[in-house]
Amino acid sequence: MKQIIIILLVSSVVFSCGSRKRYTTSSKQQTEYLRSRKFRHNKNETVNKTPETDTEVIPKVITNTSDYVKVYSSVAIEEMKLYHIPASITLAQGILESASGKGRLAIEANNHFGIKCHDWTGATVHHDDDADQECFRKYKDAKYSYRDHSxxxxxxxxxxxxxxxxIDDYKGWAKGLKAAGYATDRKYPDKLIALIERYELYNYDNQVTGKSTQSKYKPSKQDVHYVVKGDTLYSISRRYNISVQELQNINGLKDTNLSIGQELLVKS
Known part of the structure; x- marks a missing residue:
């Protein structure tokens, strides 16, 4: 009798363990099933996520003219496609009129082309130009200044x-702008052409027209001076045997202000 009782107890324990094992396995499978369903659900939710693309990193702070070109070249190209104005001309005018984005109108009003109010109904800013405290247009973003220029x-x-x-005749455009009265400076065309050839801005025209991008002019290292602390236009002119006026003309400078790291062409 004792042996029979022992056998029954052992059988009961084995059966219980087997049931628990089967239940555990069943629970584990169910958990995995639910996880797989949740994963698939999450994947479906993110199908429309915009994939990351490789884009050119542009400077957040414009420190020189090369930075300015990198930031605004794509805007100038888009304007060329839409309005048939050479990107090289637009960029050169932007560089010249805004002092490479560092002029007061560019900083305070996002106005890169010195466009005055006229029939403008938007925001404005006043700035000394041909007369004291003239009215200039103010934009929320510099790209709107480019559009207004077009x-x-x-x-x-x-x-x-x-x-x-x-459309890629930048020399004709530079001279034509002066002839049409865009600027009173008689050297305005020469300044635009010098900037276009110094920074090879015609290459952006070629991106639109599909023409080959061959360098027409590239200054050597001996033709460029990088401004350091203590430099003035006078000291630089003495160093390179060039007049202050000529330095201003070939670099499109409206005044004698310089910034450290600024690139100056020191040879015509």
Missing amino acids: LFLTERKRYSALFDLD
Whole structure:
């Protein structure tokens, strides 16, 4: 009798363990099943996520003209496609008019082309120019300044002859802008052309037209001076045997202010 009782007890324990094991296995399988369902659900939720793409990193702070070109070249190219104004001309004017993005109008009003108020109904800023405290347009973003520049040229009859020129004829455009009265500075065309050839801005025209990008002019290291602490236009002019006026002309400088690291062309 004792042996029978022992056998029954052992059988009961074995059966109980087997049931627990089967239950555990079943629970584990269920957990895995639920996890797999949750994973698939999450994947479906992220299907429309925009994939990361390789994009050029552009400087957040513009410290020199090369930075300016990197930041705004894509904007100038887009304007060229839409309005048939050479990107090289737009960039050169932006560099010249805004002092490479460091002028007061560019900083405080995102106005890179010195466009005055006229019939403007948006925000404004006042700045000394041909007269004291003239009214200039103010933009939320510099790209709107570029668009306004395109509209300014395309919507005024006095610039209509420019659009008869080849779209990549930057020399003709530079001279035509002066002839149409865009600027009073008689050296304005020379300044634009010098900037275009120094920074090879014509290459951005070629990106639109599909022409080969061959360098037409590239200054040697001996032709460029990088401003260091203590430099003045006068000291630089003495060093390179060039007049202050010529330094200003070939670099499109409106005053004698310099910044450390600034690139100056010291040979015509």
